[in-house]
Amino acid sequence: MERKVITIYHGPQHPGITGNMSVELDLMGETITRARTHVGYLHRGFEKLIERRTIIQAFTIVCRICVPEPDPNEANFALAVERLAGIEVSERASYIRVMVLEMARLGAQLLWMAGQSGSVGLGTVGQWSIYDRDLILDLFEQLTGGRVYHMYIYPGGVRRELPDGFLERLSALLDYLQKRLDAYDRLFFDNASFQKRAIGVGVVRGEEVLRRGFSGQVLRGCGFARDLRRDNPYLLYDQLEFDIPTQSAGDVYARALVRRAEMRESIRILRQVIAQMPEEGAIMQKLPKHRKFTLPKEDTYVAVESARGEFGYYMAGDGSEMIRRMQVKGPSLIHAFSLLEPLLVGEELSNVALIMNSLGICPPEIER
Amino acid sequence: MMSYLEEHYELIHKTPRLFALHVTREQLLDTLHQITTHTSFDTLSQLTCTDWIEEERFELGYMLTNALRSHNLMLKCSIARDKVTMPSLALLFAQAEVMERELHEMFGIGFEGNETLYDFALEGWCDIPPMRREFDTLAYVNAHYDFREGREDNLDVKEEIKKRKAAAKSAKETPSGA
Numbered sequence: 001m002e003r004k005v006i007t008i009y010h011g012p013q014h015p016g017i018t019g020n021m022s023v024e025l026d027l028m029g030e031t032i033t034r035a036r037t038h039v040g041y042l043h044r045g046f047e048k049l050i051e052r053r054t055i056i057q058a059f060t061i062v063c064r065i066c067v068p069e070p071d072p073n074e075a076n077f078a079l080a081v082e083r084l085a086g087i088e089v090s091e092r093a094s095y096i097r098v099m100v101l102e103m104a105r106l107g108a109q110l111l112w113m114a115g116q117s118g119s120v121g122l123g124t125v126g127q128w129s130i131y132d133r134d135l136i137l138d139l140f141e142q143l144t145g146g147r148v149y150h151m152y153i154y155p156g157g158v159r160r161e162l163p164d165g166f167l168e169r170l171s172a173l174l175d176y177l178q179k180r181l182d183a184y185d186r187l188f189f190d191n192a193s194f195q196k197r198a199i200g201v202g203v204v205r206g207e208e209v210l211r212r213g214f215s216g217q218v219l220r221g222c223g224f225a226r227d228l229r230r231d232n233p234y235l236l237y238d239q240l241e242f243d244i245p246t247q248s249a250g251d252v253y254a255r256a257l258v259r260r261a262e263m264r265e266s267i268r269i270l271r272q273v274i275a276q277m278p279e280e281g282a283i284m285q286k287l288p289k290h291r292k293f294t295l296p297k298e299d300t301y302v303a304v305e306s307a308r309g310e311f312g313y314y315m316a317g318d319g320s321e322m323i324r325r326m327q328v329k330g331p332s333l334i335h336a337f338s339l340l341e342p343l344l345v346g347e348e349l350s351n352v353a354l355i356m357n358s359l360g361i362c363p364p365e366i367e368r
Numbered sequence: 369m370m371s372y373l374e375e376h377y378e379l380i381h382k383t384p385r386l387f388a389l390h391v392t393r394e395q396l397l398d399t400l401h402q403i404t405t406h407t408s409f410d411t412l413s414q415l416t417c418t419d420w421i422e423e424e425r426f427e428l429g430y431m432l433t434n435a436l437r438s439h440n441l442m443l444k445c446s447i448a449r450d451k452v453t454m455p456s457l458a459l460l461f462a463q464a465e466v467m468e469r470e471l472h473e474m475f476g477i478g479f480e481g482n483e484t485l486y487d488f489a490l491e492g493w494c495d496i497p498p499m500r501r502e503f504d505t506l507a508y509v510n511a512h513y514d515f516r517e518g519r520e521d522n523l524d525v526k527e528e529i530k531k532r533k534a535a536a537k538s539a540k541e542t543p544s545g546a
Binding site: 039040043045047048049051052083210211212213215226228231232299300301303310312314316324325327329333334337338366367 | 386410429435438439461462466487488490499503
């Protein structure tokens with residue numbers, strides 16, 4: 001019987017694709033013989049728009065660069081502007097920033113769990129984890145006025161003081177989530193259905209992975225304890241205690257286990273923040289007026305560890321109130337092209353969504 | 369790691385963990401080879417481009433990081449805007465392929481040796497590469513898109529505020545029921 005190669009497009013309209021992206025697949029039966037990533041379905045030209053805007057105008061755009069995880073963008077933007085403009089941030093504002101980033105990390109991991117469980121048909125997990133993420137979003141709404149896009153971390157500090165009783169409510173939510181993580185172990189991570197689908201699939205291994213620019217759970221899932229919060233610390237992470245979980249198998253399941261442990265570490269960090277945050281102190285430095293807020297003709301690079309890996313901003317000023325160049329470097333560009341394309345070859349069609357989710361690919365961040 | 373760099377290059381210390389050095393187009397490959405051989409900066413993590421149109425040059429930034437991810441080194445290379453080709457780094461770093469592909473599309477820079485310089489995020493684009501400073505986003509939008517009906521009154525925010533203020537003033541001056 002003649003064996004025929006057929007080509008199909010997995011996405012952009014597909015429940016198993018992480019956002020607006022498409023993977024062109026050549027199939028021999030169910031087996032993938034070639035994969036090509038296509039992006040551009042969500043190109044909004046943000047980097048171009050930012051070049052024509054003042055700092056506060058650009059600030060309203062950056063959080064939209066990555067929908068599931070906007071806060072690392074705000075942090076990067078603020079850190080880069082502060083470094084170029086020579087602005088120091090108060091200790092209290094730094095603690096609040098760490099709190100926001102860890103809440104965002106927890107929310108992003110819960111959202112990831114919904115996507116990953118959906119890709120193996122465990123729909124209940126997603127219903128639970130989206131509900132739990134919503135509880136985090138409720139707190140974000142109290143703090144910032146926004147649920148998904150917060151526009152809260154601004155150069156100089158943060159934009160609003162904590163509402164009354166906020167830390168108590170956050171503490172109560174952490175108690176609740178801690179118990180829920182045990183339930184997620186039973187429902188999802190220790191579930192034989194998920195284990196059978198995830199173990200031995202999408203394996204990334206070897207020393208070479210460090211040279212190829214991968215980050216996040218891809219590195220930690222194959223044994224490399226790399227995390228910018230400890231390796232190249234920013235804000236107050238060097239004053240907080242937390243572990244960097246690793247696994248050695250390098251497969252989809254290993255990356256899931258890393259995420260599972262990271263959620264517990266985020267709760268641990270948040271508890272320290274609640275205990276250590278100074279009760280008083282400025283949350284925002286005095287800044288130049290809107291049109292006089294200029295950046296010198298210099299450049300810099302800042303990066304934070306997002307829930308999916310290294311998230312960096314290159315920023316250059318030119319002496320004017322506009323940002324001359326801001327270029328985003330998220331983990332997705334390399335993961336979606338240099339990693340996903342070869343990784344899919346030889347895999348079954350049914351594993352595409354599973355592997356994509358495990359790599360933490362967020363298309364909006366690729367094309368900006 | 370740093371002693372080798374300081375001995376052989378004019379290193380710019382931007383922060384305790386971020387360094388930069390300038391290279392020419394001709395020096396780029398050799399410098400990269402030397403640095404990746406003699407230091408632990410062996411990973412390309414980002415490729416940036418800034419358009420300094422008033423100086424008629426692009427500035428490319430090759431961001432290297434070490435295996436511990438603790439330090440970053442940026443190799444900066446200026447090239448004339450009208451002579452926009454660079455040697456590809458795809459043979460040195462697999463991830464350079466897609467980074468170069470993006471810059472090719474957005475700035476029109478050619479990368480000799482990269483066989484994948486086809487469409488990246490823009491399909492069938494035939495205008496000026498859009499990240500070049502001379503590309504006018506507003507003019508492009510006006511030339512290619514129509515404004516949706518019903519949104520005309522919101523086009524000029526300042527005018528709209530003036531109109532609303534005038535309407536409020538007029539409503540205040542006019543007695544109710546008149």
